Amino acid sequence: MNPDLVVVGAGLFGLTVAQQVAERFGRKVLVLDRRRHVGGNAYSEIDPETGIEVHKYGAHLFHTSNERVWDYVNRFTSFTGYQHRVYTSHGGEVYPMPINLGTINQFFRAAYSPDEARALIREQSAELGDKEPENFVEKGVSLIGRPLYEAFIAHYTAKQWQTDPEKLSADIISRLPVRFTYDNRYFNDTYEGLPTRGYTHWLQTMADHPGIEVRLETDFFDESQDLSKGNVVGNVPVVYTGPVDRYFDYQAGRLGWRTIDLEEERLDVGDFQGCPVMNYPDADVPFTRILEFRHFHPERDMAKDKTIIHREYSRFAGDSDEPYYPVNTPEDRQQLLAYRDLGRAEQGVLFGGRLGTYKYFDMHMAIGAALSMVDNKLAPHFERGEALV
Numbered sequence: 001m002n003p004d005l006v007v008v009g010a011g012l013f014g015l016t017v018a019q020q021v022a023e024r025f026g027r028k029v030l031v032l033d034r035r036r037h038v039g040g041n042a043y044s045e046i047d048p049e050t051g052i053e054v055h056k057y058g059a060h061l062f063h064t065s066n067e068r069v070w071d072y073v074n075r076f077t078s079f080t081g082y083q084h085r086v087y088t089s090h091g092g093e094v095y096p097m098p099i100n101l102g103t104i105n106q107f108f109r110a111a112y113s114p115d116e117a118r119a120l121i122r123e124q125s126a127e128l129g130d131k132e133p134e135n136f137v138e139k140g141v142s143l144i145g146r147p148l149y150e151a152f153i154a155h156y157t158a159k160q161w162q163t164d165p166e167k168l169s170a171d172i173i174s175r176l177p178v179r180f181t182y183d184n185r186y187f188n189d190t191y192e193g194l195p196t197r198g199y200t201h202w203l204q205t206m207a208d209h210p211g212i213e214v215r216l217e218t219d220f221f222d223e224s225q226d227l228s229k230g231n232v233v234g235n236v237p238v239v240y241t242g243p244v245d246r247y248f249d250y251q252a253g254r255l256g257w258r259t260i261d262l263e264e265e266r267l268d269v270g271d272f273q274g275c276p277v278m279n280y281p282d283a284d285v286p287f288t289r290i291l292e293f294r295h296f297h298p299e300r301d302m303a304k305d306k307t308i309i310h311r312e313y314s315r316f317a318g319d320s321d322e323p324y325y326p327v328n329t330p331e332d333r334q335q336l337l338a339y340r341d342l343g344r345a346e347q348g349v350l351f352g353g354r355l356g357t358y359k360y361f362d363m364h365m366a367i368g369a370a371l372s373m374v375d376n377k378l379a380p381h382f383e384r385g386e387a388l389v
């Protein structure tokens with residue numbers, strides 16, 4: 001294939017760009033990925049023994065309020081009626097999350113009305129008076145009061161960041177949602193669900209177009225292959241969705257990421273925890289949460305005597321770890337500005353996706369951003385011959 005566009009990365013961003021360029025502009029697109037599968041971090045596998053769909057890079061729940069994105073994704077898959085709900089195991093008791101009237105009444109052994117609970121939280125969160133919160137703990141206390149903050153947030157966040165909450169910046173949280181109703185639906189979006197036939201089926205369907213060729217287990221920086229950076233940049237337009245610092249050989253420094261270690265276990269019980277996600281917010285438990293995948297698809301036929309769980313451990317990513325969440329220190333933000341300048345100056349290459357822009361994106365945001373890139377940058381190029389900048 002003599003491609004009109006090379007897309008580096010077969011995640012949702014890269015697949016959306018490829019699908020649109022092939023369909024709307026009738027162009028040939030070559031997508032490469034260094035992994036052995038398409039789909040990026042949304043990839044999943046159906047376990048052959050149990051029929052349970054396991055999300056290989058962490059649980060992925062689809063939700064959006066963006067009509068265009070919802071219409072777009074529904075061209076490739078239907079979605080189940082799954083609604084996400086999370087529970088949390090604190091001090092030997094299980095509470096509903098996010099913090100809601102049920103959590104509050106269970107925690108305080110009370111039967112508060114919404115107004116009574118609101119008054120209590122207002123009083124407890126006034127502890128610091130008019131003082132500006134100076135760190136994460138003070139910010140948390142000022143938002144929901146000390147008792148709830150210490151029970152459900154402090155150690156959970158400390159485990160996520162492997163950092164003492166006193167040392168975390170106040171601006172990693174701007175709000176902590178507290179609901180004064182019993183509604184414990186996790187997402188507030190208009191649309192929510194899981195791909196009926198699984199993530200991999202959805203993602204493969206996106207790539208299934210005569211104008212698209214996917215090459216797996218191919219690294220853009222491996223100069224021995226014909227689609228390498230050295231062979232492609234300057235000759236064929238590129239949309240690059242890998243890590244932006246890697247593209248520029250880390251010349252402005254390494255951007256910090258957190259990663260998650262997933263400890264997978266197969267258990268000889270039909271149901272381990274009764275729900276898909278159980279958080280563990282206490283300091284004496286090393287993991288942050290446990291996922292039990294069978295609960296994402298109660299409509300499916302699966303083994304009744306076995307289940308598959310992931311225990312999640314959060315930590316800072318080393319050089320060879322999967323980068324998952326941007327750390328975003330002031331130093332990272334400085335480096336990112338330098339990389340953005342370098343990216344703009346790099347002729348014929350557009351940077352996108354969560355790794356290419358160093359941003360946490362939910363799936364619908366990655367798809368929305370890819371559609372915008374197609375409208376704003378790739379349409380002018382492929383329809384009107386404008387330079388790709």
Ligand code: FAD
Pocket residue numbers: 008009010011012013014032033034035039040041042057058059060061062063218219220221241242243260323324325352353354355361362363364366
């Ligand atoms: P990615 O999916 O990361 O794809 C980038 C691809 O580029 C990868 O496949 C990688 O192999 C490839 N690549 C990188 N470098 C190279 C190279 N040198 N050569 C070739 N290929 C390369 N979103 C939700 O909406 N709901 C959720 O519940 C949710 N849960 C998440 C849980 C976790 C643990 C994580 C990390 C993310 C979660 N997300 C969730 C976000 C979702 O994964 C992202 O929105 C999505 O992955 C973004 O797609 P992307 O294409 O930008 O990046």
Ligand code: NA
Pocket residue numbers: 343344345346347348349350351388389
């Ligand atoms: Na550029």
